[in-house]
Amino acid sequence: MIKAANQIDWYLSNFEIFQKSLNGEAGSRIHAIRKAAIARFAELGFPTTRDEDWKYTDVAPVTRVQFEPVLNYALNGVSTRDVERLTFGQKWARLVCVNGHFSKELSSTSSLRRSGRGIWIGSLAEAMKSASGMLEQHLTQHARYDENAFSALSAAFLLDGIFVFIPEKTILKEPIQLLFISAGAEAKFVSFPRTLIVVGNNSQVSLIETHVALEDNVYFSNAVSEVVIGENSVVEYDVVEDESERSFHIGNTHVHQERSSTYTSNAVSYSGALVRNNVTAVLDGEGAECTLNGLYVVADEQHVDNHTTIDHAKPHCNSHELYKGILAGKSKGVFNGKILVRKDAQKTDAKQTNKNLVLSDNATMDTKPQLEIFANDVKCTHGATIGQLDEEATFYLRTRGLGLETAHDVLTNAFASDVINRIQAPSLRDWLNVNLLIRLQRAREKKEM
């Protein structure tokens, strides 16, 4: 174990190595951001459970390991066949990163690039060279590096990732998948999956962000996504985390919504030893609508923490939130839902629900609503439940011939389907349902439920 000061030094010295590897970038605007971010990181240090926002999640298991930042692109044995499996057999556009670095050879974007509609999708590093104006306006401007140590680190080591620009009046029928693969076992590594999505006015697009591992490695995935949605546009954003059982995943997602825009997120966490997701949506225009749905399924000694913040900055905005958790083994879940209603945000309608299904006696769940309301004509409701499988329903199913385990699986799947069924892509829904049952079966074999 290393001490707190050394943990910071570790990243500072790695930043020096990183900086030296960048040729001719010292004077660039992006490098100025990196330097400011690492300075901010040194100032902040890693959070501890004494910080209110991190009270139930101790990040020491992440911060005490000396993870090597991945500074160069390498395929690390990832094959096209892996990618086909991880895209659920679908032919939709896919943007693939291996350990945070964009992989041109694994990605498939030609259909959209050639469409002549002004769509820009591809590597963030490439965009930094050719689309720098747009990046300047948005990159690191929403997920601000001064917020916490993890977004500061992401900005400090900012090198590559995924950039998607959808111009105005563009309706895409097929989703675009952003696939982040962790692969390679040589050293314990940290990657910085980074995404910037900019959607113009009056457009519609679905994105699927997946984080997966090819091996059961120890690594740290420190992800940051920024999603900017123009007026009257509709965005569905599905996130699937299926990291290795021994990995750490910390995600920061920032959504910026303009007038009358609609954002729907369905975020599913299936794996990772320690997962923390911060999702912040700023409703920065009248009539914006934001829906955040989440599902987390944990077993063993897994820890998953979802912190959401919905910032109602303008009047007449709606937000709905439904987060559901299934906990087995000695797992631990945390949900913190913050709803901020600013002084001008009259006629806000916000609803938040967190429901948990606890399948073992040793799992724990901490859930907390956090409402901060400064306007006086608003409607805000919240509710949280923690319960077990319904015995009446179990008995009913058994009297019809379903075995005890099948009955439990059916009921657990039904609990999860509330979130899974909101996802538009049938192939993704199927994959989530099948993998949920695999997880339940595994937990049962280990006698964790």
Place this chain on the structure above:
Amino acid sequence: MLEIINLHAGVQGNEILKGIDLKVDVGEVHAIMGPNGSGKSTLAQVLAGRDSYVVTEGKVLYEGKDLLAMAPEDRAREGVFMAFQYPVEIPGVSNTYFLKAALNAIRKRRGLEELDAIEFLSLVKAKAKFVEMDESLLHRPVNHGFSGGEKKRNEIFQMAVLEPKLAILDETDSGLDIDALRIVADGINKLRSKDKAIIAVTHYQRLLNYVIPDYVHVLIDGRIVKSGDKDLALELEERGYDWVRESIEVTD
């Protein structure tokens, strides 16, 4: 087919069934009547395998096998079906999905091949028609948001699909309007056959106007105190349960 011998059962040390003896043969319809709290529903639940009731004495033989030793799902797979007095709502599980899993579990036990999606769908459509159930209910979550009558009809529909050998109907007629009652009764009658048996637990006589029982038993205070044919039900309707109670006291 079913033999209940000196069955005692209760919940949390409180004895509800105090020595039930009943023999049901194939092709027979038995009605079990009784006032509130007499133990009618407890008997149905014990036969279906509800584990919140503890059997303290006696045994139940089903086709010669020890029924009480079987898990609820094994009873179902062996052909026992209970229509619930209060069918459970299961949000998130579609009626057809659930019924397909149930039917295939039962078919597997019977050594039959599992039905595929197409075969199953044509079967359930036919059965839905048979019990005059709206097809739209097939795709809705199990009993979720169903009216009282729809729930009861759904029980009869499930029975029609699963084709049990022994059906136990726990107050399936309660709370139904006359049209729904007729449909439920029709459904039951269509399932009557010489190789099946039905136990209809009921509070009221009116179901028995449509489903004519071979035997009527009166359950009071956890015991069957009187048995007879369909005329006994009519007599009960006319004279009430107090009449039976008094007559027991006289014979005691």
